[in-house]
Amino acid sequence: MTDRAAPRKAALRPLPSSNPPEALPAPKSFEPGQFPQVRMRRNRRTDWLRALVAENKLDASDLIWPVFVMEGDKVREPVPSMPGVDRLSIPALIDAVGHAGELGVPAVALFPVVPPALKSAAAEEAWNPDNLVNRAIRALKAQVPDVGVICDVALDPYTSHGHDGLIEDGEILNDVTLDVLVRQALAQAEAGVDVVAPSDMMDGRVGRIRQALDARGHDKVAILSYAAKYASAFYGPFRDAVGSKANLGAGDKRTYQMDPANGDEALRECALDVAEGADMLMVKPGMPYLDLVWRVKQAFSLPTFVYQVSGEYAMLMAAIERGWLDRDRVLVESLMGFKRAGADAVLTYTAIEVAERLKKG
Numbered sequence: 520m521t522d523r524a525a526p527r528k529a530a531l532r533p534l535p536s537s538n539p540p541e542a543l544p545a546p547k548s549f550e551p552g553q554f555p556q557v558r559m560r561r562n563r564r565t566d567w568l569r570a571l572v573a574e575n576k577l578d579a580s581d582l583i584w585p586v587f588v589m590e591g592d593k594v595r596e597p598v599p600s601m602p603g604v605d606r607l608s609i610p611a612l613i614d615a616v617g618h619a620g621e622l623g624v625p626a627v628a629l630f631p632v633v634p635p636a637l638k639s640a641a642a643e644e645a646w647n648p649d650n651l652v653n654r655a656i657r658a659l660k661a662q663v664p665d666v667g668v669i670c671d672v673a674l675d676p677y678t679s680h681g682h683d684g685l686i687e688d689g690e691i692l693n694d695v696t697l698d699v700l701v702r703q704a705l706a707q708a709e710a711g712v713d714v715v716a717p718s719d720m721m722d723g724r725v726g727r728i729r730q731a732l733d734a735r736g737h738d739k740v741a742i743l744s745y746a747a748k749y750a751s752a753f754y755g756p757f758r759d760a761v762g763s764k765a766n767l768g769a770g771d772k773r774t775y776q777m778d779p780a781n782g783d784e785a786l787r788e789c790a791l792d793v794a795e796g797a798d799m800l801m802v803k804p805g806m807p808y809l810d811l812v813w814r815v816k817q818a819f820s821l822p823t824f825v826y827q828v829s830g831e832y833a834m835l836m837a838a839i840e841r842g843w844l845d846r847d848r849v850l851v852e853s854l855m856g857f858k859r860a861g862a863d864a865v866l867t868y869t870a871i872e873v874a875e876r877l878k879k880g
């Protein structure tokens with residue numbers, strides 16, 4: 520007889536007569552599947568129980584850190600409308616991205632702050648092989664090779680008018696812009712970018728970029744399409760950060776970015792980009808568009824990313840600074856919402872702070 524069997528046998532002994540079954544109080548009413556038998560709070564009772572039943576987990580590997588890159592040596596410059604966010608020169612960027620990698624943040628997304636003198640109507644600087652962002656890509660791939668580098672493909676940092684495409688008589692030209700976007704993407708690929716992320720919302724750009732990359736031997740460069748990108752008021756602080764706000768002036772992007780009123784249209788945008796060869800899809804902004812995160816993930820089963828944009832960040836920070844929201848909890852909660860909606864990764868300016876917090880536990 521094994522040791523294990525002994526207590527079992529003991530348990531089979533008859534109950535002491537002082538505790539007969541009929542002494543148990545009979546329930547007044549028994550309705551299975553109803554209160555009071557069913558109590559949802561049972562599973563929320565303790566930390567260990569809540570951890571056990573948690574449906575989603577936020578991990579550093581869910582985060583992509585968007586960074587503003589500027590000219591200069593070892594300089595950082597705060598962005599006033601995004602408290603806690605700095606523009607970084609390339610040497611500062613190397614250090615910061617190294618830190619991001621140590622925290623387990625898989626990738627960064629680069630956004631250049633282009634000196635005004637280099638902006639033009641035709642955005643020639645966008646495909647200069649030695650422009651700021653291409654130098655940043657080269658430096659990162661040489662010095663922090665294990666962190667993924669994602670780069671925006673759009674002309675707004677480079678145009679004197681602040682639009683994502685070329686203009687004629689007030690109209691944003693689609694097909695002419697495609698040629699420039701292709702050159703821009705190729706220059707980034709030559710510099711060593713891992714993922715190009717067209718954020719311009721011109722029609723047909725994903726297919727044209729895929730074709731051009733493959734024709735030049737860049738078949739390993741992935742395309743993250745900003746497929747469902749809305750003409751949003753939440754981009755304001757970003758335009759401050761990259762210095763495109765003054766260029767854009769009173770202009771808006773409603774002839775190419777999507778109308779916030781539309782949801783089905785976002786699925787069509789995604790379907791086209793999937794057919795054209797997108798490897799990953801993005802919904803942008805994030806919090807006001809969680810329905811689209813859910814629908815896009817369900818419809819395409821592709822890696823689906825969401826961008827918690829500058830205005831969402833500014834909104835959180837403004838309330839945190841005033842003491843109206845609890846920093847420790849609200850940042851993680853806002854990201855958990857994206858995970859629950861089905862996002863595979865979130866672009867967030869809070870990536871470093873949140874990854875540090877997750878590491879501390």
Ligand SMILES: NCc1[nH]cc(CCC(=O)O)c1CC(=O)O
Binds near residue numbers: 683757
């Ligand atoms: N095409 C450029 C671009 N890429 C990312 C953002 C916004 C990101 C943010 O607000 O954080 C924008 C701004 C815009 O479309 O006007």
Ligand SMILES: [Mg+2]
Binds near residue numbers: 720788
């Ligand atoms: Mg499209």
